[in-house]
Amino acid sequence: MSPPRSTTRSAAGPVRRPGGRTAEVRRRVLDAVRAHLVEYGYDALGIDAVAERSGVHRTTVYRRWRDVGGLLADVLAEATGDDWRPPDTGSLEGDLLALNSEVYAALTAEPPLTTALIAASFRSAPAADALRAFWADRYERCAVVVDRAVRRGELPPGCDPRRLLVAATAPLYHELLLLRTTPAAQLAARAARDATLAARAGAFTHSDPGDVGPGRRQV
Amino acid sequence: MSPPRSTTRSAAGPVRRPGGRTAEVRRRVLDAVRAHLVEYGYDALGIDAVAERSGVHRTTVYRRWRDVGGLLADVLAEATGDDWRPPDTGSLEGDLLALNSEVYAALTAEPPLTTALIAASFRSAPAADALRAFWADRYERCAVVVDRAVRRGELPPGCDPRRLLVAATAPLYHELLLLRTTPAAQLAARAARDATLAARAGAFTHSDPGDVGPGRRQV
Incomplete structure (x- = not known):
């Protein structure tokens, strides 16, 4: 599981990242969830706060994640989806x-x-x-x-x-x-x-x- | 740690218990905290709810326990204060x-x-x-x-x-x-x-x- 990452932007606009626009929206939203959770706690998490922090329209956030539970579930699902494997140290x-x-x-x-x-x-x-x-x-x-x-x-x-x-x-x-x-x-x-x-x-x-x-x- | 206990009353009024009135008030208040916590969760806990449920005046509850943290701390302190010892089974x-x-x-x-x-x-x-x-x-x-x-x-x-x-x-x-x-x-x-x-x-x-x-x- 990665720590919260900041969204990188160039002066000309959002930086292109692998996965296209949908992946970029997800990344920004989940970054915002992680950052907001550790800064203000569970009680402060909400669709509006995450939309504002991520710069993603609240309708998009609502349509895709529905509520705080959906957002947290996706933070964890993202962590599960990585290519992590346990190290092989020989013992x-x-x-x-x-x-x-x-x-x-x-x-x-x-x-x-x-x-x-x-x-x-x-x-x-x-x-x-x-x-x-x-x-x-x-x-x-x-x-x-x-x-x-x-x-x-x-x-x-x-x-x-x-x-x-x-x-x-x-x-x-x-x-x-x-x-x-x-x-x-x-x-x-x-x-x-x-x-x-x-x-x-x-x-x-x-x-x-x-x-x-x-x-x-x-x- | 004991499960929530109900407060016993006779028709004539509160039953006398060891420890006197102060102990009786504590017992009723902590019983109410336990019952309310498992029924409605942390968010529903408050001085007013506990006062109402226990039948103890809110001023008394506030003066002695101050807030929800104080109430929960005392539930745990009461559990610690008992005469529990680990059983001796021989192995x-x-x-x-x-x-x-x-x-x-x-x-x-x-x-x-x-x-x-x-x-x-x-x-x-x-x-x-x-x-x-x-x-x-x-x-x-x-x-x-x-x-x-x-x-x-x-x-x-x-x-x-x-x-x-x-x-x-x-x-x-x-x-x-x-x-x-x-x-x-x-x-x-x-x-x-x-x-x-x-x-x-x-x-x-x-x-x-x-x-x-x-x-x-x-x-």
């Missing part, structure tokens, strides 16, 4: 460290676009759906990290890629987003190492110890 | 499973009070501070789970309790709160087992592989 721990470094950078970035998008997902069902789709896609693309580790003989077969990847990344989201711990770069390396040790010890395999009944409640 | 995996079953129950409860409180923490700094304090307190109380495992010889000394506990619980928050995965009770058992395997394999110790530079951005 499971190295690959997980590379992934976690990206997650860490996103969760501590200024402006805090990722955090703002996640916060918005608690207020908008389309944004929540788009965020879920974005993550599902990322976990699918990252499954190759686990496949490679199995092929190298680093891991036993039967390791569930999504479960390992969630275990490797979840502590970062938990610390930085929910517990709001002061960021410390070693969080990324620690979670990568802990998940690697767990996987090598046979965690994340499909054998279940059985269902769990409900317990006492806790936040 | 690390059993203890983590008991904890995770509580987290699972809280995150899938109806009405979804925990989820609503976490969502509110993205909108209110006092609620965010109170949530952080609540979790810090829980992790501290749960450190005994790790101490016991070390004493039993299940784990090597040097295991960081908070890091192990975050690793055990974070996948549940990640799946149920952020990824909005369809709840499956085995999530609790799987995360408990994975964290136990990791801890036995030497994870969550203080040796760091070094700092990590920032990587590419990703949601």
Whole structure:
């Protein structure tokens, strides 16, 4: 996911970019959504504000994106649609460290676009759906990290890629987003190492110890 | 953390409860906050709505809690102040499973009070501070789970309790709160087992592989 980009214009008018006018309109509108979200928050987002900021006519914005949920969903859909692939560092721990470094950078970035998008997902069902789709896609693309580790003989077969990847990344989201711990770069390396040790010890395999009944409640 | 409780009244007037009138007022107000939050959401919370629902005069509510942030903070402070201790099941995996079953129950409860409180923490700094304090307190109380495992010889000394506990619980928050995965009770058992395997394999110790530079951005 890219940070908000500014719209480049020459003195003679809009710069031609690949994808033509429709792509250019989308780029300007989504840039405006990102910038407005991190500057003023979810409550200030609206078709009118985005139209004004992007310089795109409000009728066009309304026709194509309908409402704030549609705009946020498209910001996330755009992020999913890129050609991102997980880096191949030659080891499971190295690959997980590379992934976690990206997650860490996103969760501590200024402006805090990722955090703002996640916060918005608690207020908008389309944004929540788009965020879920974005993550599902990322976990699918990252499954190759686990496949490679199995092929190298680093891991036993039967390791569930999504479960390992969630275990490797979840502590970062938990610390930085929910517990709001002061960021410390070693969080990324620690979670990568802990998940690697767990996987090598046979965690994340499909054998279940059985269902769990409900317990006492806790936040 | 308890679910919203209804206020009990006899025909003759308010029932006497331990703690006297001040405690009774707090109980009624916090009950109203919980019920209103899960029924109508953060946007509908306000001093007036809470005063009306609780039957406590708005001046009293305003004087004691000031605003919505103060009300949410006190809901969380009340949850922290209870006499909760982690169950002692005799094994690390059993203890983590008991904890995770509580987290699972809280995150899938109806009405979804925990989820609503976490969502509110993205909108209110006092609620965010109170949530952080609540979790810090829980992790501290749960450190005994790790101490016991070390004493039993299940784990090597040097295991960081908070890091192990975050690793055990974070996948549940990640799946149920952020990824909005369809709840499956085995999530609790799987995360408990994975964290136990990791801890036995030497994870969550203080040796760091070094700092990590920032990587590419990703949601």
